[in-house]
Amino acid sequence: MKYCAECxxxxxxxxPAGDHLLRYVCPDCGTxxxxxxxxxxxxxxxxxxxxxxxxxxxxPRHGYWTIPAGFMENGETTQEAARRExxxxxxxxxxxxxxxxxxxxxxADQVHVMFRAALPKPEFAAGAESLEVMLCDEADxxxxxxxxxxxxxxxxxxxxxxxxxxxxxxxxTIDLRRRT
Amino acid sequence: MKYCAECxxxxxxxxPAGDHLLRYVCPDCGTxxxxxxxxxxxxxxxxxxxxxxxxxxxxPRHGYWTIPAGFMENGETTQEAARRExxxxxxxxxxxxxxxxxxxxxxADQVHVMFRAALPKPEFAAGAESLEVMLCDEADxxxxxxxxxxxxxxxxxxxxxxxxxxxxxxxxTIDLRRRT
Numbered sequence: 001m002k003y004c005a006e007c008x009x010x011x012x013x014x015x016p017a018g019d020h021l022l023r024y025v026c027p028d029c030g031t032x033x034x035x036x037x038x039x040x041x042x043x044x045x046x047x048x049x050x051x052x053x054x055x056x057x058x059x060p061r062h063g064y065w066t067i068p069a070g071f072m073e074n075g076e077t078t079q080e081a082a083r084r085e086x087x088x089x090x091x092x093x094x095x096x097x098x099x100x101x102x103x104x105x106x107x108a109d110q111v112h113v114m115f116r117a118a119l120p121k122p123e124f125a126a127g128a129e130s131l132e133v134m135l136c137d138e139a140d141x142x143x144x145x146x147x148x149x150x151x152x153x154x155x156x157x158x159x160x161x162x163x164x165x166x167x168x169x170x171x172x173t174i175d176l177r178r179r180t
Numbered sequence: 181m182k183y184c185a186e187c188x189x190x191x192x193x194x195x196p197a198g199d200h201l202l203r204y205v206c207p208d209c210g211t212x213x214x215x216x217x218x219x220x221x222x223x224x225x226x227x228x229x230x231x232x233x234x235x236x237x238x239x240p241r242h243g244y245w246t247i248p249a250g251f252m253e254n255g256e257t258t259q260e261a262a263r264r265e266x267x268x269x270x271x272x273x274x275x276x277x278x279x280x281x282x283x284x285x286x287x288a289d290q291v292h293v294m295f296r297a298a299l300p301k302p303e304f305a306a307g308a309e310s311l312e313v314m315l316c317d318e319a320d321x322x323x324x325x326x327x328x329x330x331x332x333x334x335x336x337x338x339x340x341x342x343x344x345x346x347x348x349x350x351x352x353t354i355d356l357r358r359r360t
Contacts (some may be wrong), residue, residue: 002185002187003186036219072216093181104256169349
């Protein structure tokens with residue numbers, strides 16, 4: 001951020017009175033521009049034991065496999081966002097189920113919220129952001145070519161829980177800045 | 181948003197190519213300024229059966245009761261945010277527990293994420309944003325003076341689950357725009 005979104009004046013970084021973090025502040029109109037994590041919502045759609053994966057047609061991670069997921073919009077719920085992304089990326093009408101994973105992706109200032117989902121019919125196709133979409137058995141998941149660590153985490157928890165016949169949810173944190 | 185944060189030019193609203201929603205777009209540098217929901221993280225701290233409530237010293241809802249909660253910052257997890265807010269608003273060192281509630285507050289473009297928490301010692305005080313802080317039995321909760329519907333929802337689920345000795349999590353949506 002270089003300019004104030006309210007008045008167009010160049011912003012500066014300072015700690016506002018009563019605050020404890022550096023913020024972008026406009027010295028002209030006084031507006032403090034807070035920056036907060038964005039939510040990415042997604043799901044693992046399942047049809048008769050197989051899950052739906054999408055091969056990315058966009059960067060980052062072009063050509064790698066992921067689940068339907070994307071930035072949550074204002075005016076929708078996390079479940080609605082996950083359903084919308086399934087339609088946009090995989091042309092798939094899914095029914096969102098239980099909470100699967102919450103992944104704090106600290107280096108990207110994102111929180112990934114993933115759900116289980118049902119794909120009632122085996123109807124899908126590559127959306128504008130996908131090269132191809134497939135239904136995939138657990139044994140055939142391309143683990144070496146999964147696009148994001150958060151998706152790897154969600155998929156492993158998904159199959160592990162399914163094997164134990166439980167519907168748990170799982171928190172984790174990924175921080176590539178700290179190299180942990 | 182009136183001006184481009186990248187170049188200072190006046191922005192306009194349009195649907196970018198390949199998109200389907202109105203965005204603030206800079207006609208000069210081309211930057212698309214997406215706007216997404218913000219996460220509010222909070223918790224219900226409990227000490228020997230009583231819960232910690234804070235009376236708000238700030239707007240909105242000055243003078244009404246709430247749980248420690250506030251906007252999640254970049255670089256922290258939802259649990260860390262809830263713990264930090266407890267320290268800031270109630271001078272309380274809490275231990276965050278299980279997920280209690282996820283409330284989509286559509287009219288405010290917020291997602292409230294609330295956890296159970298333990299307050300190991302009965303040590304607390306009003307932080308800068310609180311008029312007073314109290315430990316409170318279930319029977320003494322000031323239900324008529326709870327600041328926000330999301331907090332009312334979280335507290336009711338909290339006591340209900342505690343009464344049944346379960347640690348469930350609960351999703352709901354509040355949308356004052358739709359009057360539902």
